[in-house]
Amino acid sequence: MGKISLQPNNDYCPQTLFLYGTYDEQGNPDFGLFCWFSYIWNEELGVMCCIGGSKLTKDNIKRSRVFSANLVTEELLPAADHLGCVSGSNPDKMKINLAIGKGAVLDVPVLEKSPVVFELEVIDIITKNDADIMLCKIRNVLQDESLSSDESVEQKLMRIAPVTTTANTYISHDGRSLGKWGEPMKQL
Ligand SMILES: Cc1cc2nc3c(=O)[nH]c(=O)nc-3n(C[C@H](O)[C@H](O)[C@H](O)COP(=O)(O)O)c2cc1C
Numbered sequence: 001m002g003k004i005s006l007q008p009n010n011d012y013c014p015q016t017l018f019l020y021g022t023y024d025e026q027g028n029p030d031f032g033l034f035c036w037f038s039y040i041w042n043e044e045l046g047v048m049c050c051i052g053g054s055k056l057t058k059d060n061i062k063r064s065r066v067f068s069a070n071l072v073t074e075e076l077l078p079a080a081d082h083l084g085c086v087s088g089s090n091p092d093k094m095k096i097n098l099a100i101g102k103g104a105v106l107d108v109p110v111l112e113k114s115p116v117v118f119e120l121e122v123i124d125i126i127t128k129n130d131a132d133i134m135l136c137k138i139r140n141v142l143q144d145e146s147l148s149s150d151e152s153v154e155q156k157l158m159r160i161a162p163v164t165t166t167a168n169t170y171i172s173h174d175g176r177s178l179g180k181w182g183e184p185m186k187q188l
Helices: 056-064 077-085 153-160
Strands: 018-023 029-034 037-041 045-052 066-071 100-102 109-111 116-128 131-143 164-166 169-171 177-180
Touching (some): 018 056, 029 056, 029 077, 045 116, 056 066, 056 131, 066 109, 109 116
Antiparallel strands (some): 018 029, 037 045, 100 109, 116 131, 169 177
């Protein structure tokens, strides 16, 4: 079968989803949903991510230089979809049922239900037009104790069920559609 040439897009390239946790100027937690997230090696493992446009998450990170990145699982998806579709400028955004704790090392809000949480410190920001590309140091990884069990990696992944996204669709770890963006939040 041949190939066709297309305009820039990343369909069929699944991306892992994270909820970024920050505090606003009043000290209230805010979470936003993000997928432009990957890793870098700079003497040790680090993180790079891109936040486009104007967002409360971006304002909060630029001010505090710290945030948490909480792995999104199927259990968290309805809330995650809401947090990705509703702007932090909406005063009702965070009025949903979320168990929020605190980072162990940094002053960042974390989600109790997320099995893997990175506590991140921004070491550099590259600004291009309205996009900010952030390079981050991983100050701590908060991981569920259950992930230290003797099960195989595959069994653990099936159990925690991380969600990926591509083509405006949420995909389960075992390959099922979990709905288009904006659909899972209707279950809240
Ligand atoms: C599935 C999904 C993935 C997203 N990924 C990103 C991303 O990687 N970068 C970005 O700038 N915005 C991304 N967004 C948009 C933000 O989540 C959205 O603007 C959110 O309202 C930001 O919340 P805040 O205003 O509280 O920061 C994504 C949205 C969805 C639904």
